[in-house]
Amino acid sequence: MKDIGQVHNPYQDDKVIDACSLFGAMNTSGRRFSGEDITRAIANMHDRSNGLGGGFAIYGLYPEYADLYAFHIMYLSQEGKTQTEAFLKTKFSIAYDEQMPIRTAARVASPPLIWRYFMDASHHKPEDRSEEDYAIDCVMEINTRLEGAFVFSSGKNMGVFKGVGYPEEIADYFCLERYQGYLWTAHGRFPTNTPGWWGGAHPFGILDWTVVHNGEISSYGINRRYLEQFGYQCTMQTDTEVIAYAIDLLVRKHGLPVEIAARVLAAPLWDDIERLPAGEQELLRTLRQVYGSLLLNGPFTVIIAHQGEMIGLTDRIRLRPLTVGTKGDMLYLSSEESAIRLVCPDVGKTWIPVGGEPVVGRLGAPLQPESVAASGSDATLLEEGQ
């Protein structure tokens, strides 16, 4: 797809502006579950979106191809498919490919042709390039150079499903009730300046990192320019894309732990830093000094996911909502508590995390609410007579 921005941001506004509903669910023991509950949960927040975008990311999705890159590609033309497949054959060994299974009766507007590929890159990549960077190069190449094709999912053992419609319609279209994963994120979109094209829905991702996002990053201009120095091409012109690349830069390239990366994106106020013990103070001051251009300023809640981890984060003055719920080894993140209660009526604990403090769920490490600086509640639903 030559100029995604043209499709995604047809009026060439400063950027695409949208907001929405978020939901995430993770089984920290790695038990896989189907998409039915996730779909019900995100559908319960129907009024937060406007039918111009819905999407899901699923981890632990393709265990049978766990070591292969799973590319999900949208084609706007047959020619795009031919060209792209010719390109893929020179860059990867394709183990298996097929048209994405869909429910043709589903209520969605003008879906593109969608195809998925399971591919090995290890024999093709140059010596001096990491496999990940090589895969990213190929994604960027298709998305910026080839006509009529767009890679919207490029990780291993995970996949993104998204399109134009309410999220429950998108789930129906892609038959998500048939898939299993141990970590799901979901998004219902309310864009204001794009007629909605399938690639523009959330989640956004690169490799196995995905982001679903609610809010608007007022610092977008500088966040984007900063990332462009590191070779990221912000073709989609959205805040969300910028968040995905920022995480990729901080965690994958600069090797920072996720908790530290969160302190870059939602940096503490200078006054708060000044009150910390010396060592911590120095760390946080240095992070702000070095990565000031990556401070995400403006209202946001994001759920960032990659293999084995789900992270919820809000801006430092918490202008967008996030509620967390846990029950045993299940972790839920949601824009609204009701969506959690809908799918997990006996959720053990729900709480609202403090702005700027990440909530991190990890495989093999169930979240301990007590250890989180947050306000909590174990109110249960008391039915009459109980």
Place this chain on the structure above:
Amino acid sequence: MKIRVETNDHTARIDATGLRYRELNTVLKEIVSDGIRKVAVHGVCGQRYLGTGLGRPAEIELFGTPGNDLGAFMDGPRIIVHGNAQDGCGNTMNSGEIIIHGHAGDIAGLSARGGKIFIREDVGYRAGIHMKEYQDKKPVVVVGGTAQDFLGEYMAGGILILLGLNLNDGEYHKAKFIGTGMHGGVIYLKGNVNEYQLGKEVGIAPLEDSDRQVLQKFTGEFAAHFGYEAEELLRHEFIKLYPRWLRPYGKLYAY
């Protein structure tokens, strides 16, 4: 969809499972205007604006998790939530009562002009923001637990009570910017705060007798709603936060 409503004299029971907010509110408005004075709504799950536009006194018991803007612009009814409330409960409320057997999300009591909100546990950001008062019309928010940042921001009136019941001995509240921009009303706070947690427009004072009377009245109501001993709640020290100036920004400008 057939909406399940059972009515009996002046009471009704509604099953809200699967209902959109507009359907549920339409039913509520209809039955309350038909003279029903007590409604129990079961299976509430995210429906917004419950209690809005009812326009006459009624007691609405909600089982489940009501959606945002619970009781927005509300004038009169009493809402009891068996569960947690989301964001914006009591938004620009005029009169009535909201009693939450759980926690509440952000901006509880935003711009309230009257009425009372009792929250058994914690509140999110900006609780009581820009509450107002005029003569005998005074909104009251009582929070059993603790609060997040910007509690009582811009407060122009009303009474905000934070009981800190879930704090351990000696534990501090974590909220910062408490009462920032406050220029009216009063906050009574139990549990410790550092001075840097307070907005610069706020002063600290010990309680006077008139304060104790106010506290007694509303913590008493809180205790009655949630089964606490009122004396127990008042046993610990409270501090009173008050606006240092009626006109916090009087010196901000060059003319």
Place this chain on the structure above:
Amino acid sequence: MKTYLPAKFMVERDPERCIQCQVCVNQCTFDVHRHDPDQEMVRSGEENCVGCHRCAIFCPTRALAIKRNPLDYRENYNWRPEVIEDIIKQAETGGVLLTGMGDDKSQRIYWDHLLLNASQVTNPSIDPLREPMELVTYLGQKPERVEVERHSLSLKTKIAPQVKLEVPVMFSAMSYGAVSLNVHESLARAAAEAGTLWNTGEGGLHPSLYKYGGNTIVQVASGRFGVHSEYLDAARVIEIKIGQGAKPGIGGHLPGEKVSAEVSMTRMIPQWTDALSPAPQHDIYSIEDLAQLVYALKEATDYAKPVSVKIAAVHNSAAIASGMVRAGADIIVLDGLRGATGAAPKVIRDNVGIPIELALASVDSRLMQEGMRNRASIVVSGGIRNSGDLAKAIALGADAVYIGTAALVALGCTLCQQCHTGKCAWGICTTDLALTKRVNPDIGARRLANLLRGWSLELKDILGGMGVNAVESLRGNRLHLRGVGLTDTELEILGVRMAGS
């Protein structure tokens, strides 16, 4: 501290004409004129003069003339007198420079570069004095199409609430507190007489004006002052104010000294406290939150009234407006760079926002491109000075305009920009009861209604000249506009061709 500020104006008193009657002393609220009892003489100290002309107009013998102080600095295009004097003020106070009314700087006024069309030969112009000429405009959400029952030919479509305007000019939001009750009453009565609407602004509606509810737009702004169910029920339209052109992104502080007993009652806050309007509405941090408030208001008023959303015209107005429509706004209001205010930081007033002409053109185009122009009416404000601007706004795509400054000028305002001081000598922008009686609502309503009548007649003339007899034939009809002295980019954004082409 001795001030280094020079006097802005000179007061010239003709001793031959002055009869020492002291009218000027009584009329001036800035203490320029004073009576010297020793010498039985009225004297003038011009350092305080703001150039409001109250004294000159009311002087029975026309003895006074107010002139600009010719004190010249060395010529410097960069360090102009205003720049120098602003620095002096801040050096002496350490404060934010406050001002009133709208941006007075020299950014391009596009109205003056747009020209209207008229019919000649190939189609006839129409004589509006003797032929029908319709200005009636309905504001509100319209459906995409109408459905009719095939057999009975009865209407199946249920249209959303609509508001009828006899003339597409409304009075824009000015709060009670910023302006006086007499100004509100004048606006309300003139609106009722002319069949249009006035707007309470965010300070509530005084009980004595509830009877004009059918012609009233009530505002719900970030301060939520005076917002309660009777207020919402009384209104014809409810307007959510997100921003205003004079101070996009900025809240407001009505200074405590303006919060009199009556203002306090209407706003429902204690007397003499500052009335703070936060910068954002704290229940709207995102577009889906706007939808939440729009529907909260609809829910509170049983879906019986249109909900309007007003924003300041800013960089991404088109995208924002599209979001507002999707969020359920029935009317969207764009307030441009020149929109006025009772008080705003000068740096914001003069530097933030975009001209209304460009915002209007791009919003109207965007909603058309997205196929949802019918879903909301567009109202513009911020610098509409006369019926020419009105006609051009309609041709660019506006359904109606709001006038604020023009209405105040009708009541006597001379744009001395001292609204924020509360000392308005014309009794408009003040709550001082000694001053507010200078606006008599009988006369005020008459002057305002006259203005609307004059503009209506002129608009009909303009329409007739174009050969159309209904205002909807001009609405969004940019072929009736041509540009002069504009760049290609400006013409493209305005969607207007160069004159002569």
